[in-house]
Structures are given as structure tokens and as C-alpha cells.
Amino acid sequence: MSAGQHTSNVTAAGRNEWIDVGLALGFELPTITSSYSTNDVALYALGVGAAATADESRELRYVYEHHADGFTTLPTYAVVPALNYVYELAKRGISAPGLSYGLERILHGEQSLELVRPFPVAASLEHSGCIKAIYDKGKNAVVVMEVLTRSADGELLARNEVSLVIRGAGGFGGERGPQHDSGGIPDRTADAVSAFKTAENQALLYRLSGDANPLHADPDFARAFGFERPILHGLCTLGIAVRQIVGRLCDNAPQRVKGVRARFSGSVYPGETLVTEMWKADHRILFQSKVRERDLVVVSSATVHLHT
């Protein structure tokens, strides 16, 4: 795949009331610009729990714009403007043809981030997107959207792949799709383990970075979806995990991260404790995150790719 171009997988067409693969697959979404400030970068960092405990003073550089060691954007911030692009499209009433479902059906299934260049502490950006793949998982469908984010002068900064699980929208006779597996967790004790107790209002804070899906704030909406109460954003969980990894296995050098891939295999309730186990493997760190209180794996098949 050449850098900076959208590519679509070829797959058998199929359709049902929510999805028409023939219409949707490969659809290219219009380019939209956005910008962010140092305040946005700091707000995101607090949203993923930076500097939340007294012993995380080294994380002040993600939050304080005049830090003596240099204010730094967390690598996973790169997912935020991409997701906000998707929300902005929806706000403008722009959607791919052949996709007819609402937020009441969508869960974030997987996320892949290729960080081509580190994100500055403030920038103007432009985003473009395409419907890259649509899979039929039987009961559910999976829609993969690719978002390319460029600087204002056209340099590719990041490629995000957002895999959305569309509940109940499968069974249209489409391809099942590949299994993205990192090969599983090594058969040895983790090289490092890091625990973080999320705040009761962690999701309420994270959502101010842009993902205002009511699933993360509205008790009634969450119950109608089948959850006890609002859940944490998958990308908040991922941001916490990668922050833990940068702190424990990357000498707090976030610029070493060149990519992240993860599956959201379970949901986190705000207030729960996220325990991330990490294994070094060449230029990768394999990891998984569990909720301690329910001994439940919530992030799996997960990898941080490092610069060599």
C-alpha cells in the first residue's frame, strides 16, 4: 500500500436493511480541515489519565504547555482529530451511501493507528476518509473506515483504521474478513505490569475531546444498549494503556511509538482499574489490558510498534 492513498479491499457484495456493500464499499468521504490547540492536547492527556497520581509527575509534560522538558503530544492523540472528522461528517449530514444505522447500534471494535510523523502540540490538519472494508460476522457487521490525516501543507501525519461493530447488522452474505491477531500473548510472565484506577468521571472528561456518543455519558442510553451504566470510550482505554506502556517500557519517550493496534474485546466502567500487561518483542510491545475488578480482558490482540 503506498503512503497517502486510500485503498479498499475487494469483497463480495451483499445487503440488508442496514448495509449495502455494493454502494458503501470504497466510498470516498470528502476532505475536511480541522485544527487543535495546546489546550486540546492537554485536555486529551488528562482524559487518558495523565498526571492523575502524584507519582506520575513525569507526565506533567503531556499536560503543561510550558514544561521545561518540552510540552509533548501523546502518540494516541492522533486518533482524536480522525474520530472528530468522522463526527464532523455526520454533523454535516455526509455519509457513505448504503450505510443506514445509528449510534444505538455502534460499538468500537478495533483501532489501528500508523503514526507517520509525530503530532505537534498544535496544528491545522486536513482529513480524508474511505469505507475500506465491510465484513459480515454473522450476527454483527463490521465496517472499517480509513482516515488519513495530513498537515496543512499536505504531509501525511497519520493513518487511522476505525473498525466499528454494527450490532445486529450482519447476515447480509458478505465476507467474514481477516483475523487481526498479534499471535497472542507470549507464554511467559509479562515484562511489565501497570495498574491505573480510572476516575468516576473519566468518560465525562474524555468525551470533551470530541467523542460525544451518549453511550459514554447517558445512563438511559447505556442501559438501552445493554450496559449497566455508561462505559468508557475504547479509545480512552487504549490511550491509558499506551500511556502506561510509554511510562514503563519506553523511558517516557512517546516519540518512540510509530503505531498502535488493538481490539476492544470488553468494556470498562469508569472507576474501574485497568491493569496492562506488556511484553517486549523486537521492535514491538505486545500488550493486553484487563479490568481488575471483574478480571475481564478489555484490550487484546494489541501491539505498540516502535521506531527502530
Add this chain to the structure above:
Amino acid sequence: MSAGQHTSNVTAAGRNEWIDVGLALGFELPTITSSYSTNDVALYALGVGAAATADESRELRYVYEHHADGFTTLPTYAVVPALNYVYELAKRGISAPGLSYGLERILHGEQSLELVRPFPVAASLEHSGCIKAIYDKGKNAVVVMEVLTRSADGELLARNEVSLVIRGAGGFGGERGPQHDSGGIPDRTADAVSAFKTAENQALLYRLSGDANPLHADPDFARAFGFERPILHGLCTLGIAVRQIVGRLCDNAPQRVKGVRARFSGSVYPGETLVTEMWKADHRILFQSKVRERDLVVVSSATVHLHT
């Protein structure tokens, strides 16, 4: 005092290297417009600890813009655009003549807020200000700035009085000024007591509402000022206390608040527990807040005025 007009106290002139009363007193600062969004209102609410614990679910309406009971602006939010006006003046290089000191000398001493109308959940505003009083406390000086905030169509919404203590800038031969005292705390057990453990990153979050004084984020700056580490904003402490009062003695009806006055008699370190004692007194609630860990009064001579 007629609503909507700045007034200045007459006082004896005096000067030293930081303050020239004759030049500064009564100086009228230019009108500047600003605006805020529902995101700003929610960010402020989280900054003063709203919905931070599971039993504060009634506070979700301060944080979630689509809340079924109606998204509501906390009354003390009204201090934020006024303080941001003061910062914006500084950013534009506009200052009253005769005042020559920097942030390294300024502490927030007292705050008075008259809430003429409740603040909507988003608005365009215009602000004007004047140097209302300058007092000579011996070692320190006190500079009182009045800020009037109006809606875009010119209706007065709020009058703020910001009293700044200018350390070491007293002794210029000026008036000592009045003692604003609510008459002290009643000689009986408090009618309600509410405790709130601030987050370790409470100040880092609060500052994203606009008050980016390094005293609240920068360990070196705070130490140079004589503090062990960065302190919480006085207005953050006040916002927490009024939120506690609205929850305990105002049936969670923030629109009952028509004014707030408080003295910041001590500083709070993020992570400490704020215990607010409250007494009903006609259409007022008298209160004081202490840091539990150091048994130190940090907010005193404090009153919430209620609508009759």
C-alpha cells in the same frame, strides 16, 4: 450603586515602585468580547469536581449537554469569562497605568460575584473592567478590579470583584481599606458539612478553563513563590465549595444562587480534601472550607446569597 456602571472608591493617593494609586485608581479597561460553548461549561464543572464520585450522579446535569433534566451552568462559572477577560487584556498588552508587577507576586485574595442573571449553557459576552480600589495592607497591597459581564445584546449578567494580593507591594502610604466580614461563623454546629477529595490533577484540569497561571502547574514556579508544590486556584476551591452548598442546602437548584463572596485565607494542594461547613442564615448561607489533612481554613468570611 446603579447596575451596569463601574464605580471607584476615592482613596488617598500614594506610590511606590509597583503601584501608583493616582494613575491606576478608577482606570477603565476596554471592552472585549468573548464566547463560550457547552463544552466550556462542562469542562469547568469537571474542573470543580462535578460528577467526580459515583454518589454525585445528580451532578451529571452540569456535565452532560443532553441531560434529560436540562443541562445547567454552575453559578460560579460566571467568574470564568471575567477572569479570562483579565488574562486577555494582559495577552494584548493592555494594563492600567501605575500597576507594575508580574504574576510572580500575585495571589487571589478575595472574590465577589453578583449574578444578575443566570448564565446560559453557551453565550457570546462582552466585558468591561475598572480598577475599583487599591489598598495598602502594610507589607502587601490589594488591587480590586471590577469586571462587568454583559450578554451580546447588552444586558448585565454578572458583576465580579477580583481582589488581588500583590505581595511585598504595600507601604505606599495608602488606605488600609474595609474589612469584608460576614460577621463570622455562627456559634453552633454547622447545618451541613460536605467533604470532597480533590484530584491530584484538579488544578491541571481547572486551568484549562483559562487561568493558566504557572503557580497552579509549574513546580519550580510554585517553589519560587514559597509553596511546596503547585496550588489549586482559589476560584477552583470556591467552585467546589459552592457546588457542595448547592448539593447540600439548595436541593441541587443552582439557579437559587444570586451571589457569592469569599476570602481565600489559605491555599489548597491538589489531592487534599476540602471540608465545607455551611450555616443557613435567612437568604444567605454562611460557609467556610478547610483542608482536612492540615486542619487549615482556606475559605473564610464566605457567603452564598440566595434569591428570596
